[in-house]
Amino acid sequence: MATGRTHRPATRSRGIPEATVARLPLYLRALTALSERSVPTVSSEELAAAAGVNSAKLRKDFSYLGSYGTRGVGYDVEYLVYQISRELGLTQDWPVVIVGIGNLGAALANYGGFASRGFRVAALIDADPALTGRAVAGIPVQHTDDLEKIIQDNGVSIGVIATPAGAAQQVCDRLVAAGVTSILNFAPTVLSVPDGVDVRKVDLSIELQILAFHEQRKAGEEAATPDGGGPAAVARKESADKGPDGDVPAVMPA
Amino acid sequence: MATGRTHRPATRSRGIPEATVARLPLYLRALTALSERSVPTVSSEELAAAAGVNSAKLRKDFSYLGSYGTRGVGYDVEYLVYQISRELGLTQDWPVVIVGIGNLGAALANYGGFASRGFRVAALIDADPALTGRAVAGIPVQHTDDLEKIIQDNGVSIGVIATPAGAAQQVCDRLVAAGVTSILNFAPTVLSVPDGVDVRKVDLSIELQILAFHEQRKAGEEAATPDGGGPAAVARKESADKGPDGDVPAVMPA
DNA sequence: CCATCTTTGTGCACGCGTTCACAAAGACAT
DNA sequence: ATGTCTTTGTGAACGCGTGCACAAAGATGG
Structure with a gap:
């Protein structure tokens, strides 16, 4: 342990960028939904909207997997579901x-x-x-x-x-x-x-803390917003000093 | 509901990079643990190890908050806990x-x-x-x-x-x-x-799918072993990148 | 067969994040 | 004071990820 040195030199897994791998499940879910509605093909623009990403990014992501689309038409939903599933290793148990x-x-x-x-x-x-x-x-x-x-x-x-x-x-x-x-x-x-x-x-809790950071920032800048004083929570007077409150949070109290 | 803009606006929130904000809770947890053990100061190297990140990264992260360390000594634990808590907005309810x-x-x-x-x-x-x-x-x-x-x-x-x-x-x-x-x-x-x-x-399920991808890749590269390929992959010394610091991902913002 | 239209696939540029490497700064001993 | 030692803070280089913009490829219609 104590991985002192030699951190990962490159994070490319078989040529597929890590960021792309992280998005494949997202595409897969959107495609599965389309498949259940018997949609035969989908364009990068439509699929990107369904997955909540940029269409150029989606096309580039797919390009790492190979050329599975048809220009002028789009992607075959069923085929793409299979290809992504296979790539992610979901075709096995x-x-x-x-x-x-x-x-x-x-x-x-x-x-x-x-x-x-x-x-x-x-x-x-x-x-x-x-x-x-x-x-x-x-x-x-x-x-x-x-x-x-x-x-x-x-x-x-x-x-x-x-x-x-x-x-x-x-x-x-x-x-x-x-x-x-x-x-x-x-x-x-x-x-x-x-x-x-x-x-x-x-x-x-980390996710919530990240949200709190942005929330605090929004509240702080709201002093200049044209919109009337929002109902948003007003920064309450701090008081709860960090205190030694049992920090170690048990994920579950049995 | 035109566009599902769920991705962050990439706005450098008050000069603090998003990637840094995502790590602050990590530091805070490590610092809280030190605080409870009444450790007065900690070096960037020690704290980085406790948080599972690179020490240079940690120092740069802190540099965005200000200069809270003392050269030759390290960081004052209590003071840093307070500064990070305040930055994250955790001093309020x-x-x-x-x-x-x-x-x-x-x-x-x-x-x-x-x-x-x-x-x-x-x-x-x-x-x-x-x-x-x-x-x-x-x-x-x-x-x-x-x-x-x-x-x-x-x-x-x-x-x-x-x-x-x-x-x-x-x-x-x-x-x-x-x-x-x-x-x-x-x-x-x-x-x-x-x-x-x-x-x-x-x-x-997305997190699991990402793990499955890497798991499949590990298993695939081990196919060279004489073993006919049992279902149980053996933990083997292999150049599997993806360092010890598994950052969130998807959440990434997902 | 040719023209036109749609959509993919990608070269390129840019910006962010990471890491290195080192000067600056302070502690500490003499 | 002066020198040595430790550790921070950061300039700079590098690599990855993102998004633009467009040429290539195929469908479609006449």
Whole structure:
């Protein structure tokens, strides 16, 4: 750990820019919606609008995948769905384990967006013996003691961590040791992983803080807006000193 | 609803780059942890390691806020905590409403990371009459009919959407009409909002799809191994880029 | 077959973000 | 004071991502 030096030299995965990869799921969702409405073809302009991006960007993104469009017509929806799915690896089955079955873990287990895209919740794991055996989203919760066996028996390579912050690194280490090479982390902690292991982080409070920053800026500049005093919240008198409020937020209080 | 402009206006918010703003919460968390351990000062190198970023990047980030460090010593932890909190607008109270109290909404309501950073869940809102009146995380759920009144009475400017995809746009429109100017969207949909409203998106399935892409690539490059290709990929020393600092992505602004 | 129209695919330029490398600044010891 | 040591703050170079603008490619109609 302590990745002191040699950071990633280039972030191009097989010639496809990382930024493009991050948008492919967006296109895929829009295309899937079109497919369900039996729309045969779509132009870059239309699809871009549906995905909320610039049409030039979309065309460039697709150009990295190959030339799948027809000039003067657009893109074949079904064909493009297949190509993007294949590129993202969604044509195969990805068994996933969720560790930490609190409120968030349960929400994830129930989330329908997984199964519809090749992800299969292979197991739910929690350290609380009281949960063991109970079913969440129709899947029985298993105890952390069996983590390694579960990973290996199911050939799991993607793990989701939804534990409290304090347990995240330990769980991460065990997942990696057992063979997991991709981790989606919901715990508010920086995880250390060896090279070759991908970690993506989702942090609910960080997103809100970024919004707060912009919100504060908007409120501050609103003093000059022509529009009458908006009903927007007035900057309340600060008072709550940072205080040592239990910062370490447990993702779930069991 | 002409164009779904959900991407940031690329406006250098008060001279502070967007990328820097996105990292400030990361620094803040690391600093808070140091503060609780009564560490008086910290060097850019140490703090960068704790936050999982490059030290040069961290110093440049702080340089946008001003010169808060002492050469030869480092940064005063308490002072920096205050400066970043103030910059992010966390020294004031931010009432927030959560719309859609399903599994995810409940998880968010219970999430401890909000209250500890100036965010206060002012209300929970759901369209299901069966939920109305029931308490989740100690907060009574109110009906969607009262959405506008709740927003205005509480001076809410930040809304969290955790509804099914089909209801998201409608909820969004009502929130915006009632005065909300920042939205955190968990529904898998592209929201259309007028200028001046910020939207940040968190999409669980998109993150997994991005991981799957890299996972597939790793597996594909390992095909050279004599093994017939078992489903379980072995963590192997490989030049898998994508450094340890998994930045958000999609959310990126998504 | 030719003209015209539509839409893709991409060369190019620009700006943002990242990283390096080092001078400036302060602490500390002598 | 002076020198040495540590660490910040930043100028500059570089690479990536984005968006413009247009030529190429194919459809379509006469």
